[in-house]
Amino acid sequence: DAGVIQSPRHEVTEMGQEVTLRCKPISGHNSLFWYRQTMMRGLELLIYFNNNVPIDDSGMPEDRFSAKMPNASFSTLKIQPSEPRDSAVYFCASSLRPSPKETQYFGPGTRLLVL
Amino acid sequence: AQKVTQAQTEISVVEKEDVTLDCVYETRDTTYYLFWYKQPPSGELVFLIRRNSFDEQNEISGRYSWNFQKSTSSFNFTITASQVVDSAVYFCALSEAIQGAQKLVFGQGTRLTINP
Numbered sequence: 001d002a003g004v005i006q007s008p009r010h011e012v013t014e015m016g017q018e019v020t021l022r023c024k025p026i027s028g029h030n031s032l033f034w035y036r037q038t039m040m041r042g043l044e045l046l047i048y049f050n051n052n053v054p055i056d057d058s059g060m061p062e063d064r065f066s067a068k069m070p071n072a073s074f075s076t077l078k079i080q081p082s083e084p085r086d087s088a089v090y091f092c093a094s095s096l097r098p099s100p101k102e103t104q105y106f107g108p109g110t111r112l113l114v115l
Numbered sequence: 116a117q118k119v120t121q122a123q124t125e126i127s128v129v130e131k132e133d134v135t136l137d138c139v140y141e142t143r144d145t146t147y148y149l150f151w152y153k154q155p156p157s158g159e160l161v162f163l164i165r166r167n168s169f170d171e172q173n174e175i176s177g178r179y180s181w182n183f184q185k186s187t188s189s190f191n192f193t194i195t196a197s198q199v200v201d202s203a204v205y206f207c208a209l210s211e212a213i214q215g216a217q218k219l220v221f222g223q224g225t226r227l228t229i230n231p
Contacts, residue, residue, distance in 0.1 A: 031217070043206065043221040056218070091160060100212040101148050101167060104219060106160035 002026070004107035006092050012113045018080040021110045024073055025094030033104060034067055034077050035091040043091075049075065050098040082114045117142045117211045121222035128197055129230050136192040136225045138207030144168075148210040149183065149190045150219065155203040163205075166190060197229045 005024040013019055025032045033048040047057040049069045057067070064083070069075040079086055089109045095102040118141040128134050140149065151163040164174060166183050174181045178195045194201050207222045 033219075042223050043219075045218060048218070089158065093160075095217060098217065100146075100210045100217045101165075102217055103150070103162055103165050104217065105162060106152075108159045111158070 004092055004094050004105055006090075006107035006110050008110060009108060010111045010113075012115065013082055014115050015083055016081045017114075018078065019082045019086075019112060019114075021077040021090050021092075021112070023075045023077070023092030023107060025075070025092070026105060027073070029094035029096050029105075030072070031095045031098045031102070031104075032069060032075050033093040033095075034075070035093065035106075037089040037091060037109070038087075046077070055098075079112075082112075084114045087112055087114050117144075117209050117220045119207050119209050119220055119222035121205075121207055121225050123225045124223070125226045125228070127228040127230060130199055131196050133193060133195050134197050134227065134229075136194075136205050136207075136227065138190045138192065138222060140188050140190065140207070140209045142188075142209060142211065144211060148217075150208040150210065151181065151190075151192050152206045152208065153203045154206065154224070160206070163192075194227075197227075199229045199231055202227060202229045 007022045031050050034046040035043050037043045046059045047067045052069045067077045089111050091106050091109045093104040093106045095104045120139045147168045149166045153161045153163055171183050180193045182191045204224045204226045206224045208219045210217050
């Protein structure tokens with residue numbers, strides 16, 4: 001079975017440009033999570049969805065970040081405008097159900113560099 | 116607030132040595148779940164194990180074993196007879212319930228290097 005799929009795997013852009021990261025969760029999974037990993041802050045949860053509905057976006061750093069999940073098999077994380085401090089690895093993860101006992105399975109990540 | 120501490124930032128051992136990665140957590144929940152993930156140099160996060168707070172039995176999977184001690188709020192990970200392929204960053208995580216869903220709180224990770 002396919003795991004979580006993320007695209008692109010690498011993105012290099014210039015400050016001020018719009019960046020869109022994409023995620024396809026594992027089929028049948030109802031919860032989706034976006035994380036950011038940096039050296040300074042480690043792994044941080046940005047936002048998560050249950051059944052396509054955003055539940056908690058308190059981790060989203062600021063209004064430049066937005067996330068959508070138009071259907072059960074697709075989600076996007078958008079940064080507009082991008083800034084150099086947004087450079088990080090962005091992970092998408094999914095789990096079967098919205099329950100603390102469920103395991104989150106991570107995608108390969110998108111490595112973003114904003115110049 | 117929930118917190119996970121991995122005090123060992125980096126560990127370096129020679130192949131075939133045993134190595135233990137420490138994880139200490141803080142939570143006020145009576146029911147919680149602990150996880151270990153591996154991040155190899157290729158960058159992906161690989162799930163290793165999940166343990167619930169009611170099951171204090173140690174777990175062994177091949178060369179990997181986990182020691183969960185509720186009394187000391189620790190969930191340590193031991194690799195026996197380490198191999199170069201075990202080189203990675205290892206993360207311990209604690210799951211808390213947020214509106215019925217799962218929020219993972221990660222430790223800062225331990226970078227393990229196995230030298231040939």
